[in-house]
Amino acid sequence: MDNSIAWIPVLPLIGFAVNILFGVRLKAASAWIAVAAMAGAFALSVGAFSAVVGGEGPITTKLFSWMVAGRLSVDMGFLVDECSAIMLMVVTFVGSLIHVYSIGYMHGDPRYSRFFAYLNLFAAMMLILVLGDNYLVMFMGWEGVGLCSYLLIGFWFEKPFEGATTREAARKAFVVNRIGDFGFLIAILLVWTTVGTLNFQAVMSQSEAMTGVATAVTLLLLLGATGKSAQIPLFVWLPDAMAGPTPVSALIHAATMVTAGVYMIARNAFLFDIAPISASAVVWIGAGTAFFAATIGLIQNDIKKVLAYSTISQLGYMFIAVGAGAYAFGLFHLVTHAFFKALLFLGAGAVIHALHDEQDITKMGGLRKKLPVVYWTFVIGAAALSGIPFTAGFFSKDGILAMTFASGNYGPWALGVLGAGMTAFYTWRLVFLTFHGEPRSEMAKSGDLHVPGLVMTIPLMILAAGSILTGYVELPFHMSTWFSHLIGESAPLRTGLEHPSASVETILMAISIAMVATGVVLAWKKYGAPSSEAIEATVSKQPAGISKVLWDKWYVDEVYNAAVVRPVVWSAQKCWRIFDDWVIHNGLVVFGGGLLWKSVGFFLSFWQTGKTGSYAFALVVGTAFLVWLVL
């Protein structure tokens, strides 16, 4: 049993190695190798999960000693406790489905096998991140998924994207993530200098020693989490990450990688519990992001952009939960979100694929009849995302809002409720514009659609089932507390945090249902029922006033460009021009050094007359001098 969990990340790693080395020869078979590797990892994860849930307690395994240097000793060790078991299930199950879906979506791509190699590498790195039993192994996975994210965003590197190319989007994701990773790394160093070990369980047992630095460590961890999980202030990379192929957006930028920040905070629950400042920072960042991203999502016209902003917003909810101390609910929403957001992205991918790479929802419409399976699964995903009662998203989001209210964070709770209303609005706007009404473009009208095959629709159906069923592991009013009990084993509720009483919970639920209903009704009024001319007029209207601000995403990119990117580029250029060109090249080092030795040589060269006589004279004088010295 012990070593079998080591195979969970190793199997996809083998898949990666085979596909990257022999992919060109394997052609279509490379996809099946990748899928087989993921399915194997899933089977092993089920074994590990049932062992942990069955009450065997955490499983640990130490593969080898990674590095020993002085006092530093790091093992390549894996740990499966309740948190990581849940993550394992999500990553391998959703990952397998997305691998299968990619077979259809990437069909005919010139770099087909490379795509599956990268997907496998991503899965391996994500599993290392999840399984790592110490900070450094987790950090390795953390960096690895960042690399894969970069590779896959820029997978179609020759393709234009928003006035630039996908390479710029990939680079932006990489650089923004680096800022967060810097915080994470400093936090790791701080932990090590304080307690002298990096193993999670060892650090947890010495958490009293961490009291002094806990606030600093957790704030730095939070910086890392905001980078990876696309929260304020480092969320700007995620919308651009939509430049990648849609399965990538589903797997990496919705279901798994971006939730790593939430998982990391839950892993460090014992630190956040003793650092109240950081915990409330997490709550407010989450609430701000949940609200802020939802406002941008209200008005975007790119189907993937809307989903990207909703992902940012939903990650905000998870942050609220883990910040408020309800780690179980953060992970609960993580699980349900993985299902319904993967479903929505894959559905969007099917639509984009069907319309030959059209992503603008103003040019869609009327696809309900033409893509029935996609439509119905998408509706289920939208219901879950918007929190329609009895879907998974309803239970998890309501759980978060109830726990937030119970923890006394009324401001974040209000932002969350408002965000929920906006989420409902933009989600159903997306559904109505994409699938309802009349087709609004030649492509949507024509019968020449790429209707997705079974390899794409079966994953959609499985995910749709998951988008409803995963909600029933934890139900309100203490009807089911299986999930929170399970997670409570490794990341218990913060001390003093209680489930709200039934009456409070009823009122909260009524408020959020009312908000959601308002959002859905508004969306239906504006985009669902009216004639297609009216919709056409609405969607083609130039945004003005507040919607212009939302359309331009609150000018965050522009502000960052002006405040960070341009000054950095400017100062780099000045450093190059002043320091490199003038000081190094023209000034002291190259030119000055050259001049010095050139002039020394020039004056010394007068000694070299070339006349035999003068050499002979120097010889005689020198010898005479030596003789005089000796005598």
Added chain:
Amino acid sequence: MLQPIHQPTPHSRTRELESRMIPTEQYLVLSAALFVIGAAGVLIRRNAIFMLMSIELMLNAVNLAFVAFARNWGDLAGQAFVLFVMTVAAAEVAVGLALMVVLFRVKNTLDTDHTDLLRW
């Protein structure tokens, strides 16, 4: 100044011979004179052949000093050195004269003032 370290001999004939021998000092004076003449020749003359000859003169001045000292101290090492010096001098002349021939072919002169190709 120089103290001959001859074994004291009882024979008056030997002592007589010694008293009639040219003293070492005179050899050394001659040697020094030859050496200076040679050095002056190397410095003053411009013709490579003459310079070579002057060097030979300096070498032989040294040789003379060697044998004079060898006789003075009764030590054959000095004479052995002279044989080596002569061997090396012969080789040096061979190489030197060959260089002269080539130099003359290239420059059509042996004036060392004109052989300054390696100058800056």
